[in-house]
Amino acid sequence: MGVTVIKRDGLREKRGRRWKVLALAVAAVALVPVLAALATFAQTAPAPAQMPVPKLLPEKIAMGAFYNGARVRIEGTAPPGSGVLVVIEGSERDEFFNRKGRVGPIWLTVDRIHVQHAPSVFLSFGSSALSSLLDRQGVEEYQLDEAAIMQRIHVLCHCKCSLTNRAQQSGIHDTVPDPTYAHLLYADFLRLKQHEGNYRQLPGAVSLVSASSGTRYALEFEWPKQAPAGNYQVAVYACRGRRVIARSTTTLQLVEVGFPEYMATMAAKKPWLYGSAAVLAAIAAGFLTDLLTSSLRRKRRAPKTTKMSQPGTPIVEPGEKTAESHKTESAPKPTQRLNAQEKTAGSYDDETLQRC
Amino acid sequence: MDLYLPVAGISINLYLVVAVGGMIGLLSGLVGVGGGFLLTPILMMIGVPPTIAAASGACSLVGTSSSGTAIHFRMGNVDLKLGGILLLGGLCGAAIGVHVIKILRALGNADFVITLFYVVMLGGVGIFMFVESLQSLRRGMMEQKVSNPARQAVLLKKLPFQVSFPRSHVTHSVFVPFVLCALVGILAAIMGVGGGFIMVPMMVYLLRMPMHVAVGTDLFQILFTCAGVTVMQAVSNQTVDIVLALAVAIGSSAGAQLGARMSRMLRGEQLRIVLASIVLATTVKMSIGLLVKPATLLAFAGRN
Structure with missing residues (x-):
């Protein structure tokens, strides 16, 4: 009996030890990602200082009635010995595009593209080339060039056309394009934005001057006049040793004022009134131009009329036009006011019609 | 001088827009085409987004056509009775055309079909008008043609509800202009244009109206069509830019006056040759656009 009890105790101890080893192994495995995260955190650069x-x-x-872009100046002080990068970004928005593609020999709209989270404007100005100011990791971390912002922009096929077989399903739902096609779409989108002037990169546009307080920087540029109204974030990065050492942000406002503001509000809030007003204004413009040109013509013809309405001069009445025309053909009268062109075109002289 | 467009949200050169309007108005007053098929691409070329260009273009054509209608009316070239019937038929046709295009899109390949249809239609009408007008001009047989109606015209005379249209010097059954204009309305809706360049040849060749009266009457009905389009676009899409529309309208209404006066200097056949040349030039431009790779493959589109 006693031997049996000793054997059981030994087995229990062995099992207990195994459990302890297993628990230690699990704890070690769980600690690996925690330690890895800590190691990564230790390697990450310190947060940039505020400047x-x-x-x-x-x-x-x-943006008034005669708005034509603006000249903008940005200046400030950065830590001594640093290069400066100024990035201006508009608010993100969704946009829809038609994409052309080749079908046989013909270029046609083959896809509808939905672009999400694209900044309306992206302007990047540096004191020198971006690659000399920052390493690629830094550029991507702060999203400081067009390639970096493309990572957060989503391009989807908003396909209603059946000419493309790239979309996975028909209808008007957004579908994710395959990677090769997506790459093409990103490139097309970027080319379009650059063509508009809303996405620009200008290395060497920021001028630097060393001062006792640090490096004074200044940037002057033409604001793209096609940029929409809204708030724009202006971020200034001071870089040294290809890393961001200090950073500062502010906001540039682009606001509609006066007549454009009134009209934009009316178009959005009272569309019926706005549409009717647009039609009435266009009709008024048309009729006013007609009145103006008619009165000008009348003034120009006034001396002629006086001369022709002398006693004894026959006046052609609208009803008599055809008969008179026939008479004129057989025996032309010098005072007849219908000329050959009017007869050919079958139209009347203005003054004759006014009497009518 | 630059002008800020509140709805489009961009600035454009005022003189450039007025000049574009003037050119479109000249054509409109001369040959009666609305000019939408020329105005929208030109506005897009100077930087106006397509949706704004199309809707504001329609609004400015209200100005052009009102100016053109006024002067043609004073010259006795507007047939109000026939114009009313044409307008009604055109509206009914447009309503049907909108549904046809929905069906085409559901069937697939709609854009391909529409584009080819557009080019073939424009090319066909343009070549026919050009050849016919040239022959008339050479032989001077216009009056003879009018006095010797075709066999189809004799058959049309047998239809009920014959009405006389003294201004146009024609008598037709009410159904003839209504049905023909409804067909033009369907085509116009499918092709996404006002239809002036189909409507005028239709009035001249099928309804046998004098060219000058066809031009004036077409402008009269364009006035109402474009007014309707403007209000609908303003309400449903908010894409009408009143500043852009007025700038174009000022130029185009002045151009329409000049065009209408110039039309008096030309005979009907000569006017038809001018219209045929414009239609053919548009066909060539469209064909080049179809065959040559565009500079940017993406183009802005409206919401959905």
């Missing part, structure tokens, strides 16, 4: 907010001139761009 003085840049000065914008003007801080608000007013």
Whole structure:
């Protein structure tokens, strides 16, 4: 009996030890990702320091009736010995495009593309080339060039056409294009934005001057006049050793004022009134032009009329036009006011018609 | 001088827009085409987004056609009775055309069919008009043609509800202009244009109207069609830019006056040759656009 009890105790101890080893192994495995994360955190660069907010001139761009873009100046002070990168970004929005493709020998609309999270404007200005200011990791971390912002933009097929077999399903639902096609779409989108002037990269546009307080930077550029109204984030990055060492942001406002603001609000809030007003204004413009040109013609013809309405001069009445025309053909009268062109074209002289 | 467009949200050169309007208005007053098929692509070329260009273009054509209608009316070239019937038929046709295009899209390959149809239609009408007008001009047989109606015209005279249209010097059954205009309305809706360049040849060759009266009457019905389109676009899409429309309308209404006065200097056949040349030039431009690779493959589209 005693031997049996000793054997059982030994087995229990063995099992207990196994459990302990297993628990330790599990704990070690669980610790691996935690330790890895800690190691990554230790390797990450320290957060960039804050630098003085840049000065914008003007801080608000007013879009009046005769708005034609604006000249913007951004200046400030960065830590000594640093290069400067200024990035201006508009708010994100969804846009829809038609994409042309070749069907046999013909170029036709083959797809409808839905672009999500694309900034309306992306302008990047540097004191030198971007690759000399920052390494690729830094560029992607802060999304400082067009290739980097493309990572957050989503391009989807919003397909209603059946000419493309790239979309996975028909109808008007968004579908994810295959990687090769998606790459083509990104390139097309970027080319279009650059063509509009809303996406631009200008290395060497920021001028730097060393001062006792640090490096003074200044940037002056033409604001793209096609940029829509809204708030634009202006971010200034001070770079040294191909890393961001300080950063500062501010907001540039682009606001509609006066007549454009009134009209845009009316178009959005009272579309019926706006549409009717547009029609009435166009009709008024048409009739006013007609009145103006008629009165001008009448003034120009006034001396002629006086001469022709002398006693004894026959006046051609509208009803008599045809008869008179026939008479004129057989025996032309010098005072007859219908000329050959009018007869050919079958139209009347203005003054004759007014009497009518 | 630049002008800010509140709905489009962009700035454009005022003089350029007025000049474009003037050119379109000249054609409109001269040959009675609305000019939508020329105005929209030109506005897009100067940087106006397509949806805004199409809707504001329709609004500006209200100005052009009102100016053109006014002067043609004073010259006795507007047949109000026939114009009313044509307008009604055109509206009914457009309503049917909208459904036809929905069916075509559901069947697939709609864009391909529409584009080819457009080119063939424009090319066919243009070549026919050009050849016919050239022959008339050479032989001087216009009056003889009018006095010797075709066999089909004799058959049409047997239809009920014959009405006389003294201004156009024709008598037709009410159904003839209504049905023909409904067909043009269907085509116009499918092709996405006002249909002036189909309507005028239809009035001249099928309804046997004098060219000058066809031009004036067409402008009269364009006025109402474009007014309707403008209000609908403003309400459903909010794409009408009043500043752009007025700038174009100022130029185009002045151009329409000049065009209408110029039309008096030309005979009917000569006017038809001008219209045929415009239609053929548009066909060539469209054909080049179909065959040559565009600079950018993406183009802005409206919501959905």
